[in-house]
Amino acid sequence: MRNNRAKYAFLMPGVIWILLFTLFPLGYSFYLGLTDFRLGREAEFIGFDNYSEILGLDGDGGDDKALSTAGFTAFLAVGSTSMTLLAGTFIAWIFNHDIPFVKQMRAIITMPLFAAPIALGFLGVVIFNETSGPVNNILQGLGLPRVNWFISPWGARFAVLFTDVWQWTPFVFIVVLAAMQGIPEDLFESARLDTKSNWLLFRHITFPLIAPALGTVALLRLVETFKAIDIPFSLTRGGPGQVTQTYSYYTYEKGLVGSFQLGEASALAYLMVIVAIIISAFYFSRVSARFE
Amino acid sequence: MATISQVSEAPSQRSQVKSGQTFIIFLALVATFMALWPFLFAITTSFKKQIDSTDGTVIPWVQYEPTLLNWQQEFGGGGGDATFKALRNSALIALGATLVATILGTLSGYGLARFKYGVGNKNLVSWFLSQRFLPPVATVIPFVLLFKELKLLDTLPGMIIVNATFTLPFAVLIMRDHFAEFPAELRESALVDGANEFTVFWRIALPLSTPALVASTLICFAFSWNEFLFASVLANRDWKPYPMLVAGSDSVRGIMFNFVTTRMVIAVTLPVILSLMVQRFIVRGLTMGAVKG
Numbered sequence: 055m056r057n058n059r060a061k062y063a064f065l066m067p068g069v070i071w072i073l074l075f076t077l078f079p080l081g082y083s084f085y086l087g088l089t090d091f092r093l094g095r096e097a098e099f100i101g102f103d104n105y106s107e108i109l110g111l112d113g114d115g116g117d118d119k120a121l122s123t124a125g126f127t128a129f130l131a132v133g134s135t136s137m138t139l140l141a142g143t144f145i146a147w148i149f150n151h152d153i154p155f156v157k158q159m160r161a162i163i164t165m166p167l168f169a170a171p172i173a174l175g176f177l178g179v180v181i182f183n184e185t186s187g188p189v190n191n192i193l194q195g196l197g198l199p200r201v202n203w204f205i206s207p208w209g210a211r212f213a214v215l216f217t218d219v220w221q222w223t224p225f226v227f228i229v230v231l232a233a234m235q236g237i238p239e240d241l242f243e244s245a246r247l248d249t250k251s252n253w254l255l256f257r258h259i260t261f262p263l264i265a266p267a268l269g270t271v272a273l274l275r276l277v278e279t280f281k282a283i284d285i286p287f288s289l290t291r292g293g294p295g296q297v298t299q300t301y302s303y304y305t306y307e308k309g310l311v312g313s314f315q316l317g318e319a320s321a322l323a324y325l326m327v328i329v330a331i332i333i334s335a336f337y338f339s340r341v342s343a344r345f346e
Numbered sequence: 347m348a349t350i351s352q353v354s355e356a357p358s359q360r361s362q363v364k365s366g367q368t369f370i371i372f373l374a375l376v377a378t379f380m381a382l383w384p385f386l387f388a389i390t391t392s393f394k395k396q397i398d399s400t401d402g403t404v405i406p407w408v409q410y411e412p413t414l415l416n417w418q419q420e421f422g423g424g425g426g427d428a429t430f431k432a433l434r435n436s437a438l439i440a441l442g443a444t445l446v447a448t449i450l451g452t453l454s455g456y457g458l459a460r461f462k463y464g465v466g467n468k469n470l471v472s473w474f475l476s477q478r479f480l481p482p483v484a485t486v487i488p489f490v491l492l493f494k495e496l497k498l499l500d501t502l503p504g505m506i507i508v509n510a511t512f513t514l515p516f517a518v519l520i521m522r523d524h525f526a527e528f529p530a531e532l533r534e535s536a537l538v539d540g541a542n543e544f545t546v547f548w549r550i551a552l553p554l555s556t557p558a559l560v561a562s563t564l565i566c567f568a569f570s571w572n573e574f575l576f577a578s579v580l581a582n583r584d585w586k587p588y589p590m591l592v593a594g595s596d597s598v599r600g601i602m603f604n605f606v607t608t609r610m611v612i613a614v615t616l617p618v619i620l621s622l623m624v625q626r627f628i629v630r631g632l633t634m635g636a637v638k639g
Contacts, residue, residue, distance in 0.1 A: 060543030064457030068450040068474065068518065075511040076477050079488035086487065145377045151370045159378040161622050166381055167632070168621035169614040170572035172589045177388050177610050180603045186400035188387060224381060225632065232629050252366075281481045284574050288593060305483045310579050316487055323484035334479035338472035345458070345471035345522070 451517020
């Protein structure tokens with residue numbers, strides 16, 4: 055009995071905190087999404103009208119901006135996930151060798167993860183600057199054409215993508231390195247009798263054994279980029295036009311800038327919540343067994 | 347996780363191929379430099395005069411004449427007040443949020459590691475961690491309205507609440523994993539000696555948790571320090587944290603690179619230094635259970 059009281063005394067403060075500050079706001083936001091609430095106006099209950107307007111179920115076409123910003127978000131999520139996985143795995147493979155000062159170099163490589171994304175966006179403004187930025191200077195030095203990073207739509211899309219990739223590659227690196235270090239060395243020793251090719255060793259031993267970690271980290275990366283807003287906010291302000299506006303950014307503008315359409319913005323946000331719930335259910339079905 | 351020192355003691359995958367070794371070290375240096383140079387570029391630009399700030403040069407004294415002007419402007423005179431105030435706000439918000447998240451995370455983490463709950467521990471842990479998956483724009487709108495009702499807009503307690511909420515998963519995860527490794531015999535022998543669960547936690551488990559507590563504290567602090575989205579909506583005057591100042595750098599006369607990079611360097615220095623102190627816990631703390639770490 056006493057034991058039981060202790061059991062819940064430890065757990066409950068955290069549970070209550072999340073009920074109050076996450077689940078209650080989420081419930082409230084669901085309700086707001088069912089109204090036509092704007093700041094300074096009475097809210098009226100309109101059922102699922104916001105949703106049918108956004109999704110175009112009411113017959114006069116959906117919300118074009120929601121669609122195009124969702125498109126850019128998908129580009130960013132897929133592009134950044136695949137590029138960080140490739141680069142991070144490669145760097146992890148490099149560091150899984152006998153290298154002096156591994157600890158120090160590993161520490162430097164993880165630094166971008168801890169930098170405020172809002173600041174990195176501004177750093178991107180300086181680095182991708184068309185005339186003075188080092189990126190264009192390096193391209194020119196290599197005999198490649200200079201890129202109009204902020205004027206051309208694809209330039210801007212890739213500037214946002216590369217900044218995100220730069221920040222998050224270290225994340226994939228540390229996870230994959232940990233997974234590689236868990237592979238028993240004798241597996242390689244016996245395989246080396248058959249082949250000297252590093253590629254074959256990677257392909258047939260390392261890769262199959264790190265594949266589960268790669269799958270898990272891919273899901274985490276997808277979720278993280280899918281929420282992205284800080285980097286496009288400071289790097290491109292969503293421009294040129296709104297080609298680099300993410301879905302989160304669009305929702306933010308809809309609800310919290312200008313006409314403050316909180317009802318419609320909540321409905322927009324809720325569509326994201328649904329996707330987030332699906333991805334997180336999938337994610338935790340993969341990893342949660344070890345929490346038992 | 348095999349520690350790095352263990353790995354380097356073991357014969358490496360490649361140690362027979364000595365010629366390849368130099369190339370591998372070269373690649374490792376390139377990767378390290380790739381992570382580092384944007385920071386170096388920001389630092390060097392922050393010591394430039396306005397007129398030199400867009401000329402593409404990088405080496406002070408050789409290529410351009412460095413100046414402390416940007417740093418003096420940021421910390422001295424009229425601008426200095428705003429800087430110090432924003433840094434103070436950031437520090438207080440991050441400290442408060444870290445304290446709340448670490449206390450709640452330690453208690454819940456201990457419970458989840460030591461007891462079995464009816465709904466399933468793995469479901470509870472997943473439930474705690476899944477807060478990290480939610481898009482912040484979904485909760486920021488209800489927070490504006492609730493905070494307006496509760497008079498928490500632009501206040502320290504309000505900012506602490508939002509930051510503690512979104513860093514709590516880090517704390518729960520780090521502390522649960524830590525307590526899960528805590529030897530059960532220690533706890534059981536103390537219980538046999540008549541101590542109750544709370545005494546065991548307070549006198550035995552907690553004093554042996556310093557490294558995990560430090561890691562949880564530093565990671566929560568760094569992520570609260572960097573938070574921008576909630577701050578931009580919920581604290582735009584008195585309790586404006588430093589990232590808000592960074593975000594406003596381009597408002598006056600377009601972007602002055604020398605000035606923006608100075609603010610950027612200020613914003614990233616503290617969390618980056620903290621990250622160097624928690625290397626051992628980064629994998630565990632940031633990956634939401636993806637790897638055991």
